[in-house]
Amino acid sequence: MVRVRGRRWKVLGALALLLVLAVIALSLWEPIGTYRAAPPPAGRYDVRIVRDRFGVPHIFGTRDEDVAYGLAYAHAEDDFGTLEEVMAMTRGRLGALTGQSGAATDYVAALLDVRATVDRDYLKQPADVRALLDAYAAGLNRYVEKHPGEARLAGLFPIDGKDVAAGFVLRSPFFFGLDTVLEALVKNEEMRPERGAPLHDAPNVTPAGPAEIEKGSNAFAVAPSRSADGATRLVSNAHQPWTGGVAWYEAVVHSREGWDFAGALFPGSPFPLLGHNRTLGWTNTVNRPDLIDVYKLRLNEAGDRYLFDGKWLPLQSRRIWLKVDMGPAVLPVPRTIYRSVHGPVIVNNKGAFAIRYAGADQLKMIEQYFRLNKARSFAEWQGAMAIQGVPATNFIYADAAGNIALFYNGLFPERRPGFAWDKLLPGDRSDALWTRSLPFDRVPRLVNPASGYLINANNTPFQAAGPGDELQPSAFSPLLGIETDFTNRGLRSIELMEADSSISEAELERIKYDTAFSRRSYAGSWLRRIAALELSGDPGLREAQALIAGWDWTLEGRGRADALALLVMRPANRQHYRRLAPPDPREELEKAAAHLREHWGRLDPPLGAVLRLRRGKTDLPLDGGPDVLRAAPLWDLEKDGRAKVRHGDSFIMFVSWDRAGRVRSRSMQPFGASSRPGSPHYADQAPLFVRHQLKPVLFDPTMLRGNVEREYRP
Template sequence: MRLVLGLLAVLLLGAGSGFVTLRQSLPRLEGEIRLAGLSAPAEIQRDRYGIPHIRAQTLADAVFALGFAHAQDRLWQMEMNRRIAAGRLAEILGPGALETDRFLRTLGVRRVAEANLRQIDAETRRLLDAYAAGVNAFLATDPVLPPEFWLTGARPEPWTPVDSASWIKMMAWDLGANWRSELLRMRLAKTLPLARIHEFVAPYPGEPPPEIADLKTLYGTLERDDVQLAEDATRLLALAPGEPPDGVGSNNWVVSGARSTSGKPLLANDPHLGLTAPPVWYFAHLSAPGTNVIGATLPGVPAIVLGRNDRIAWGFTNTGPDVQDLFIEKLDGAGNYLTPEGPRPFTLIEETIKVKGAPDEKLRIRVSRHGPVVSDVSRLAQQQAPRGYVLAFAWTALAEDDRTLQAAHKFAHARNWSDFLAAAREFQVPQQNMVYADVDGNIGFIAAGRVPVRKPENDLKGLAPAPGWDARYDWAGWMPFEELPQSYNPASGRIWTANEKITPPGYAHFITGEWQPPYRANRIAELLDAVPKHSVGSFARIQGDVLSLAMRESLPRLLATRPRSENARRALELLQRWDGTMAQGRPEPVIAWGWWRELTRALYADELGDAFKPNWAPRAVFVANVLAREGDHARWCDDVRTPAVETCEELLALSLETALAELARRYGADMASWRWGDAHYARHEHRPFGRQPFLARWFDILVPSPGDTYTVNVGRQDFFDEQRPFANRHAASLRAIYDLADPEKSLFIHSGGQSGNVFSPHYAAFTDAWAKGEYIPMLTSRATLDAQPHQLLRLIPSP
């Protein structure tokens, strides 16, 4: 309420001093500024899109200027990001943020980042220090702060290298939430046999369920009541910031010159992330002796993460490896936990959480040999008797010898495949499917990152929480770099990844049992095959494709439904003439996804009980198996809460009726007037004001969008959001197409704007073009940039 009143006060002042002051929070973009920390003059030339083109006489000065530009444009985002990573939100947001802070302090991202900084090489540390100096040089100019600082009362502290290192780990957290499905299996084992758990958490299409131990038997043998363990799992599911299973990931592909109109490679990449305002990415161009690189940066991190230099281009998708395991640690009643060698004391860490408007909170963190005890953030777990069990969390990103920071700037300076592989060798978290192309005509791929080796006798394979006292479940090192999936100049002249299974039959190592469904990957393959030689234009059309193979697969079985009403008959007639294209101007996607939502509710809400809502998702492979009556899947159509045995035919007809009534309530009675773009608008949520309805109207960015959870142009909807169940929350955070015949003809776009200041014309400048599948040029030529509208800021070393 205080935030709302604060903004109201600003608005009531109108054109008065409050509004003028906040307008002054826009940074100075032209002229000359004297700054301490530079070794020589540098310049930031912002083009008409607000993209900074930084030119300096040393790489360290260029990185300093990047830190300065990041702070000018994204200071609040950087402040929020570092507070998230450090578990310090309650300091500025109050007691409502305590639960998140407790969890993140327990996870220990910042503690591990501090340890990682002691492992990195001198050059990487020099660049981190230069970047922090650039951020702090901006703070030293005593700027008028963006409105979020005014509304929360927060003040930015000096930036440090550990802030940068911490945010890299939070990005890894966002891309690796396997522990969520482990908790789900543990929770389901309370009521369902293993066979039904395998049906619901469906295996990769065409493959049998994994052979693992019977979970109910395993958890039932524990001395502590397995019902309580299931309740703790439910509590942790609510805390887990991981994503529902489908629609998470990215796309990339590359073709050789033999498959392009130019005779040189083309490379495309569109990482899929949660939509935020401002967006995750910030475009920048760095030029210094030996450096000329442009692409996407993460505010707070001194690196071009995805992009191109004068010789190579690269792009990532998430491999989705299983790099997180939960371990059930058995307590001995004396404060220790059981290991294969006997009892061992926990490592204890004491922390203090400062809370705005409330007393400080003391937090005691326990760490086992596997990792932090995450069940301690659950009040249910804290209330248990001394003798019992706790859940500890193992994650590759918590390794103190992680050197991922070293890889970032090395990608930007790679000149060939050998250099690129050398950088990839140091990239450890999160594992990524990296595609590569160079001006000499070479293309390549490697799934780089640290993946744990699980022992042959491990009968859980990382798919469910394992007994921590049993050595067979311990990790046995890391997969050798040379044995990671990789390819160089394949005979087919093309490579693509979309989070699908990337390992060939007989591959020696276990990476994950939870690959993303192959719908996007199969559609990309279809479209690559459809054109003998590709161009930048054909790649753009692939990135914009909105034909849903998941919907196309199940549509015939949906259409076999017998309508119970005239309304249902009309809906089926519309769907009969539709091919599954998720166009924003059509009603059919609204009908189809409204129906699918009610169908999934009817299929598994009864079996999941209180675990239903946090796990309510489209689950296309599971639904397709049910509709095809695969094996015993038809039993999911029966509502176990009733004495009758319902059939799939009944369920389909009833869920259609329910859906049409709900859609009419939301969008009006005339289904022909429904538009997918209205229901499926892309919502870029501001942190934290997107959770405050009044403030969200000012800070969130909304735009109609096409696509669905399974299209190449992805737009994942969250069924569990009762207010906005079809809104697009997770999509292409950026799109880039690299032309190695003429890198200056490369294109990119991200989903928002360069500025994080709501008063800036660059706050949402890209959003409409992004939603339409349009791009902006990826330019580095000084002559071209000078000839276009721009703003030039000179940074001069202070005496």
């Protein structure tokens, strides 16, 4: 008996040893078996970083590439954790860092063949663009070299310029809805007829990581003819997640090669993506033209060929291994990805579906953004736009010469008439397969309208300049798939601009921070549905209904009904924006009332008690809400019942050029320049943000005198 027990213990010990060895092997295989980049070409970078009193980096370099090097280093000082995740994403290793959500992004990167696009096109980029990308990579490598203990993923660094470029290729199509199409197909869901929009709710297959890319932003441009003092004004009011891979980072850059720019960028970008230089500026808002087509393939019985123009072509397939962090080890998870002549293919329970989308398989968006940064006139800026690398998003422009413009930018497919392009397309016909985008002169635009102003708030481009000055739908082919959606923000912007024939800077600020719903928006029908509810048998809900009936349609934080209205308007906005049927009014009223009674014991707590800006020890009241110009559309309900905002008004910038063409700008972020809890700039802008205040952008280097926190060379 003793011998038997001894043998059992030996067997158990051997099994335990094997288990330990397996865990060690699984923890080591991932970094050993991954691609390692050669460091960028060796070079010396002449760069100086100056931090102003808000911690915003001002990068000074002899060459443009010096500036890119310094920008990467400064950003890593403030948010290396996010930058590491972005670089892991470009290598297909995000799952090894963040688990299943990251692995979903890695799957998409492989499906879209991002690395193949970069490997094919990188050397075709202009030399100055490649130098910029390599310098940015070198700046991140330098930071890791000096702070090796911060890197969490073994073998990720050094990175190279190709890794930086891959981030642009992967993220670009997700701003016009590719994520929703992919997720619907992965989940075996039917595609809806409206421009391929899926039946499901919020996407989670997104290169932004855990925080999804939500479609939002406001933009205003005012010409001298409409401004009270003859100035030209531009307001950039992007709505992005407040943290993560698509959160804004503010910077000012100066190069002796003529690159002077103030604005904001995403982690992994070697240049600002919006803002201004001395003579011009622009901002972006997400648009939603129909830029994605889905094809149903006809497969043979074996499922390895598809019919195309009467011939059976091989369905390309490739086995990939996703790397998924499961705690003690990184596990390999096999997946097969497919491709046809159309593009990426997803095979699900309903068949094989090929996807074709605007801007696929190209890197031109990188050169386009850099050329926009360095443009000095409207003509030069339009020349950069004509590169046609950015596949979507509106561009709202203004300059020192008094020009204002809206470009409904998109790489519109050159489609043939005769197909229902907004529905599922036949995958067996070449005449249903477009191969080119329309030229830049076909892109809808509105330049210097007589009204003297332009707005966009993720609404149709046919509502941008006020009555009598709008683009006409009849002037554009329906094959472009131009959106016709109205947002409350768009309607409200037009109402406020039309009510003011001479707009001062202060009046433009009041418009931007407006918290009202237009009575012409979907809010009207939604509130009528709530008012029509028969609630005679439920006194508690009847009280909530009466409170909403007396609401003043604003979320400024002064009315008794504001908190209740905040909670009931969010689901209505969500459904409206996603082109879905309205939610059940009784159910939403019931949920909102129950939440307020549970946590406050009443239906009418102050809005600021419910809606909060929270970071570390900072906990401040907010106004605004979903689809108002003071945007706070997404939040997390925390244990104490408060709504912690995570997405909405993010980087705000007011730019003006006076009559003499001199530029001045002010900006604000919800938190601060740094994502490090120990930094004094972790949340130092938050008190100003909640009070609708702006800080000066110290764009001219002379303005830094007396405002420098520190100065150094990396």
